[in-house]
Amino acid sequence: MTGSASPQEPIETDIVIIGAGPIGLFAVFEAGLLGLKCHLVDNLDKIGGQCAELYPEKPIFDIPAVPRCTGQELIDRLLEQAKPFEPVFHLDQQASALERLEDGKWRLATTAGTVFETPNVVIAAGAGSFVPRRLPLPGAEEFEGNSLYYAVRRMEDFRGRHLLIAGGGDSALDWLLNLEPLAASIGILHRRDEFRAAPDSVQRMRELVEAGRARLLLGQVAGLEGADGKLEGVRINTPDGEIRHACDALLALFGLKMELGPIAEWGLNIERNLIHVDTETFETNQPGIFAIGDIITYPGKLKLILSGFHEAALMCQKAFKNAHPDQRLVFRYTTSSSDLHKKLGVA
Amino acid sequence: MAKLKVTDRDGVQHELQGEIGWSVMEIIRENDLPIEAACGGCCACATCHVYVDAATLAKLPPADADENMMLDEGFEVRDNSRLSCQIKFTEELDGIEVELAPEY
Numbered sequence: 001m002t003g004s005a006s007p008q009e010p011i012e013t014d015i016v017i018i019g020a021g022p023i024g025l026f027a028v029f030e031a032g033l034l035g036l037k038c039h040l041v042d043n044l045d046k047i048g049g050q051c052a053e054l055y056p057e058k059p060i061f062d063i064p065a066v067p068r069c070t071g072q073e074l075i076d077r078l079l080e081q082a083k084p085f086e087p088v089f090h091l092d093q094q095a096s097a098l099e100r101l102e103d104g105k106w107r108l109a110t111t112a113g114t115v116f117e118t119p120n121v122v123i124a125a126g127a128g129s130f131v132p133r134r135l136p137l138p139g140a141e142e143f144e145g146n147s148l149y150y151a152v153r154r155m156e157d158f159r160g161r162h163l164l165i166a167g168g169g170d171s172a173l174d175w176l177l178n179l180e181p182l183a184a185s186i187g188i189l190h191r192r193d194e195f196r197a198a199p200d201s202v203q204r205m206r207e208l209v210e211a212g213r214a215r216l217l218l219g220q221v222a223g224l225e226g227a228d229g230k231l232e233g234v235r236i237n238t239p240d241g242e243i244r245h246a247c248d249a250l251l252a253l254f255g256l257k258m259e260l261g262p263i264a265e266w267g268l269n270i271e272r273n274l275i276h277v278d279t280e281t282f283e284t285n286q287p288g289i290f291a292i293g294d295i296i297t298y299p300g301k302l303k304l305i306l307s308g309f310h311e312a313a314l315m316c317q318k319a320f321k322n323a324h325p326d327q328r329l330v331f332r333y334t335t336s337s338s339d340l341h342k343k344l345g346v347a
Numbered sequence: 348m349a350k351l352k353v354t355d356r357d358g359v360q361h362e363l364q365g366e367i368g369w370s371v372m373e374i375i376r377e378n379d380l381p382i383e384a385a386c387g388g389c390c391a392c393a394t395c396h397v398y399v400d401a402a403t404l405a406k407l408p409p410a411d412a413d414e415n416m417m418l419d420e421g422f423e424v425r426d427n428s429r430l431s432c433q434i435k436f437t438e439e440l441d442g443i444e445v446e447l448a449p450e451y
Contacts (some may be wrong), residue, residue: 054389107372127385136422136451168419191424196416218423257394257451258385303387 007203010115012087013039014323016108017122018095018263021049021073023293023308024124025078031084033332033340037324039118041110043129043261045092045152048075050126053256058298064306074305084345090114094129096262098289106288115329120319123275123284123291127258135221136254143224147231149251158249160184164234167253168192168219173201175251178184180214187215187245189236217245221252271297282311290315349441353397355380356447365436371397371445372431387434389413393421395431396448403443407434413443422451 015031017024020042028038046052051060051071059068065202069077069123070197079176085264094114098121101107132150134140140148148275149157152175163183168190180186190281193216195202208214219238233246260273269276271287274297278284282290292315293308301307335342349365353375363378371413372395375382383394390413404427410418414433418424431445 050386054386057387058389133420133422133451136449191419192415194415196419199442220422254422255392 010107010117010308011039011088012117013037015039015120015122015210015319016041016095016106016118017124018042018087018117019125019129020044020047020091020295020296021126022051022074022078022305023126023312024049024122025075025082026083026306026309027124027292027312027315028087029078030313031319032082033334033343034316034320035343036120036316036320038085038257039088039116039184041090041091041093041095041114043092043094043131047079047089047091048072048241050258051075053130060305070116084343086300089275094261098262098266100286103219104288104346119288119322121289122315123128123289124261124293124312125260125263125297126294127135128260128295130256130258130265131250132265133254135224137221140224142229143226143231143250146225147249148224150253150279152251153177155182158183158251161249163246163249163251164189164217164245164247165188165251165253166190168195168197169253169255170197170201172251172253173197173205174293175205176208176214176252177201179251180208184251185215185247186213187247188218189217189219189221189234189245191218193218193219206304217243217313219243224250231245280314282315283318290319310328349436349438351436351442352444353378353380354444354446356450360444366441367436367438369436370405370432371434371436371443374404374436375431375445375447377424380416381450382431383450384431384432390417390430390433393417393419393430396421396424397429397431397445398427398448399434399446400444401427403439403440403445404429406439407441423449 014036014046015042016039021041031038050111052075056072064225091303093110096111097109105119107122158179159182164187165176166189176188209216222237223235231248233244236243275291277291277296279298282292284291294303351365352360354360354363372384385394386392412428
């Protein structure tokens with residue numbers, strides 16, 4: 001399920017989880033057992049965090065009672081486990097602004113304008129949010145927005161442009177095929193004549209190149225030329241030396257990187273990009289703001305998925321008290337509790 | 348004990364004790380030099396990109412298809428570029444020199 005709300009209507013929920021990776025998903029389950037509802041925010045356009053983005057096909061061997069599963073299989077199973085608790089996902093947006101309300105709750109806003117009011121914010125953001133890798137070239141920022149792009153927001157931005165796409169993966173090839181009819185001219189720059197994209201896309205790219213409708217350049221971006229934010233050409237290091245390629249738009253697709261982002265500005269106790277927590281409750285130095293998983297540090301911390309699962313379970317105990325200060329929490333097992341069976345939909 | 352030399356991005360060379368059987372990325376990381384190694388060493392990113400000296404390069408098995416695929420996401424990839432998580436440190440590699448590639 002995905003959700004969004006107009007900016008003027010805050011979504012009220014027991015817990016907002018930042019990060020829809022394995023730890024955030026398991027937190028939904030643990031919270032659900034206690035009757036707490038969760039909304040999740042993620043900057044990726046899909047669920048699963050690093051497991052889905054970095055290593056969907058890689059096998060994982062250290063999940064208790066699961067001798068072997070891939071990153072994507074783990075996410076699929078966690079989603080299935082969390083399903084009875086109806087988590088709501090807000091994808092392709094970054095948690096950006098956090099503000100404490102007078103009643104002690106938190107108001108959290110995302111870059112897409114979604115606003116939440118909640119007693120509990122749980123940061124389960126791994127190594128941070130995924131953002132496109134930018135070219136580490138001096139003066140590159142000057143061209144961003146007008147001539148240098150790291151993603152395609154609107155295809156129309158490229159109509160009539162002399163476009164060069166840098167990269168050799170699926171997104172580079174897909175955009176080459178999709179933007180070729182719009183662009184005045186189009187080229188693709190890759191460091192070698194082998195592409196990791198789907199064979200069908202590579203085949204179609206080669207047909208365009210053979211038909212003279214696209215140019216294939218082998219090499220790497222060495223520098224940008226132009227003035228006042230307007231790109232005029234790209235300097236390219238090729239095996240035969242440096243060349244200059246005239247173009248007025250560059251779409252650089254070098255994958256994603258992880259960075260802490262706005263979380264760094266929330267007044268949390270952060271050291272070397274890791275958040276300090278109280279290991280009894282996994283609360284940060286701000287009451288009602290929790291952190292679990294790879295993004296935290298404490299004496300003895302191990303960055304393992306199983307550690308994050310444990311942290312999620314403990315966090316929920318305190319989150320329950322924040323959400324229901326007047327209620328007592330009774331400890332129950334899923335094997336025997338009819339109340340938990342009802343919540344799980346197996347009663 | 349076998350050693351390796353690592354040049355950081357300020358051009359400063361560090362001589363590190365090499366643990367046999369660790370990857371070069373692990374040795375660099377455990378010595379607190381700035382290497383991101385975002386994926387933790389499963390050849391799923393290019394953030395442990397290093398340049399290796401010519402003599403070392405000759406001793407190493409060539410990069411496989413997975414490593415080359417991830418190097419495509421690297422920046423300033425050269426003929427002597429490797430992912431340090433894919434280089435297992437052995438006695439034969441005593442004295443190798445690597446340089447951390449630019450961060451981005």
